[in-house]
Amino acid sequence: LHRLRALGLAARVLDVASDVGGAWYWNRYPGARCDVESVQYSFSFSKELQQTWSWSERFAGQPEILAYANHVADRFDLRRDIQLETRVTAAHFDEQTRRWTISTDRGEQFSAQFCVMATGCLSTAKLPEITGRDSYQGATYHTGYWPHEGVDFTGLKVAVIGTGSSAIQAIPVIAEQAAHLTVFQRTPNYSIPSRNGPMTPDYEGPWKSDYERRRAKARTMRTGILYGVEDETWGLNNVSAMDVSPDERQRIYEERWTVGGTAFMAAFNDLITNEASNDTAAEFVRSKIRETVKDPETAEALCPHDYPIGTKRICIDTDYFETYNRPNVKLVDLRKTPIEAITPKGVRTTAGEQAFDAIVYATGFDAMTGTLMSIDIRGCDGVELREKWAAGPQTYLGLMCAGLPNLFMITGPGSPSVLSNMIVSIEQHVDWLVGALAHMRANGIETIEPRADAEVSWGQHVNEAGHRTLYVKAASWYMGANVPGKPRMFMPYIGGVGVYRQECDDVAAKGYEGFVLTRRDERAVAAE
Numbered sequence: 398l399h400r401l402r403a404l405g406l407a408a409r410v411l412d413v414a415s416d417v418g419g420a421w422y423w424n425r426y427p428g429a430r431c432d433v434e435s436v437q438y439s440f441s442f443s444k445e446l447q448q449t450w451s452w453s454e455r456f457a458g459q460p461e462i463l464a465y466a467n468h469v470a471d472r473f474d475l476r477r478d479i480q481l482e483t484r485v486t487a488a489h490f491d492e493q494t495r496r497w498t499i500s501t502d503r504g505e506q507f508s509a510q511f512c513v514m515a516t517g518c519l520s521t522a523k524l525p526e527i528t529g530r531d532s533y534q535g536a537t538y539h540t541g542y543w544p545h546e547g548v549d550f551t552g553l554k555v556a557v558i559g560t561g562s563s564a565i566q567a568i569p570v571i572a573e574q575a576a577h578l579t580v581f582q583r584t585p586n587y588s589i590p591s592r593n594g595p596m597t598p599d600y601e602g603p604w605k606s607d608y609e610r611r612r613a614k615a616r617t618m619r620t621g622i623l624y625g626v627e628d629e630t631w632g633l634n635n636v637s638a639m640d641v642s643p644d645e646r647q648r649i650y651e652e653r654w655t656v657g658g659t660a661f662m663a664a665f666n667d668l669i670t671n672e673a674s675n676d677t678a679a680e681f682v683r684s685k686i687r688e689t690v691k692d693p694e695t696a697e698a699l700c701p702h703d704y705p706i707g708t709k710r711i712c713i714d715t716d717y718f719e720t721y722n723r724p725n726v727k728l729v730d731l732r733k734t735p736i737e738a739i740t741p742k743g744v745r746t747t748a749g750e751q752a753f754d755a756i757v758y759a760t761g762f763d764a765m766t767g768t769l770m771s772i773d774i775r776g777c778d779g780v781e782l783r784e785k786w787a788a789g790p791q792t793y794l795g796l797m798c799a800g801l802p803n804l805f806m807i808t809g810p811g812s813p814s815v816l817s818n819m820i821v822s823i824e825q826h827v828d829w830l831v832g833a834l835a836h837m838r839a840n841g842i843e844t845i846e847p848r849a850d851a852e853v854s855w856g857q858h859v860n861e862a863g864h865r866t867l868y869v870k871a872a873s874w875y876m877g878a879n880v881p882g883k884p885r886m887f888m889p890y891i892g893g894v895g896v897y898r899q900e901c902d903d904v905a906a907k908g909y910e911g912f913v914l915t916r917r918d919e920r921a922v923a924a925e
């Protein structure tokens with residue numbers, strides 16, 4: 398909105414929430430916290446904002462990130478063009494007027510030349526398909542739709558279903574409050590300690606005085622994140638795990654475990670491409686789980702074995718594995734005793750029924766495509782997004798789709814998005830989009846749309862890049878595997894944030910290669 402206004406465009410933002418904040422508005426579960434360091438998970442577009450805002454912790458919690466989102470909305474006077482509590486139900490392109498008609502659940506219709514879907518990758522929460530789910534008579538919560546007034550679990554018997562990033566953050570906090578907590582785990586996850594702590598002047602100062610250089614470097618990294626600033630490696634160890642001795646490997650893993658956070662996966666340069674290297678990192682984390690969790694059977698159940706580390710989103714925790722040493726916490730291994738049903742009183746597995754006062758579903762999202770597919774989007778020549786993506790998302794650069802002129806996606810499937818620092822990727826998409834719109838206005842161009850063949854080639858490239866890694870070996874939400882019936886394909890682009898930015902910039906520099914640009918007088922000026 399800020400950048401569109403600067404271009405001189407009139408813009409309106411529609412959001413179903415009652416306030417700004419997106420993911421950080423909805424995900425208010427206990428322990429919710431970003432696992433990218435806040436000095437990096439923050440906007441870079443305003444130097445003043447960057448210098449004046451101070452984070453209180455290394456990894457800010459949800460309330461602080463939400464306060465930041467509100468601060469940004471106020472600071473840049475954004476609210477007067479944001480319409481809240483409005484769900485977009487449809488977006489139809491009119492081939493005569495060459496404009497989008499956007500319909501909402503309030504019965505309104507908006508007409509716009511451009512439509513930007515900034516709908517997020519993890520915004521459609523998913524409840525599990527378990528028999529009897531609606532028969533349960535206690536309180537139920539989904540981590541992605543947490544009540545704003547909070548939940549007091551004091552004295553209650555609580556069940557958590559799921560052990561992904563959200564659960565791994567929520568479990569230690571709920572365990573401190575509840576009388577008893579039972580965790581129902583289908584697939585164990587690899588998790589690295591965050592080593593979160595208060596922000597100190599010694600840490601914040603060098604970031605603020607060197608922000609421009611560090612941000613510029615981060616934009617060239619694979620994940621858009623700097624893992625270290627001590628030297629010019631920026632925390633990326635550019636050797637294979639196979640090229641060092643076992644002792645040296647162990648030393649490096651220990652060092653990263655002690656520092657904490659996602660830097661663990663940058664310990665060697667081939668952890669996501671070489672199974673033998675990956676195995677060494679996976680075994681290191683399993684050894685830490687066995688060291689931490691006192692009951693050997695629980696420890697073993699918590700050890701992931703059947704997918705490479707990092708190929709389901711790596712989790713970052715505070716005292717997750719330690720929590721299983723508490724007397725009021727029990728793990729149920731659903732691989733041994735699967736859930737048969739949710740009953741009016743609780744959960745029934747093949748081992749019997751257990752009653753609970755509350756069930757927390759930490760069961761994730763219909764990721765990357767769910768929200769876009771929930772909107773009735775129709776473009777030219779009868780193109781409907783739901784039909785077009787029935788066998789999996791197809792995009793050009795994760796930015797646009799053939800047949801949907803002037804409809805942009807921010808961090809769409811086919812872009813690095815969820816494999817990166819989302820703020821870095823959001824800013825890159827906004828920069829690219831604003832550049833495209835400025836180019837169009839300067840040249841009297843009315844519509845921009847990818848060529849069908851450019852979209853096909855990009856899809857092949859995204860797919861090939863995914864298959865060069867170990868990511869495709871896991872039944873993850875990256876692959877659409879968590880939603881029954883969803884096509885299995887690796888949806889984000891693994892080429893890396895730096896490489897991808899260069900590809901997008903090159904496309905623009907070549908006159909928007911792969912796109913058809915149409916002037917007002919209908920003359921195609923498509924790049925060759």
Ligand code: NAP
Pocket residue numbers: 430431432433519525526527540558559560561562563564566581582583584710731736759760761762815874879
């Ligand atoms: P998730 O990673 O998809 O985890 C969902 C969990 O629910 C999995 O353990 C899954 O088991 C389980 N589950 C689903 N259906 C089930 C069923 N029918 N029965 C039993 N278990 C079931 O979802 P999430 O934890 O909400 O995280 C989603 C993503 O959001 C993360 O990967 C991350 O990208 C982002 N996130 C980030 C942060 C952060 O920055 N700190 C925090 C939270 C979330 P299976 O694995 O067997 O399917």
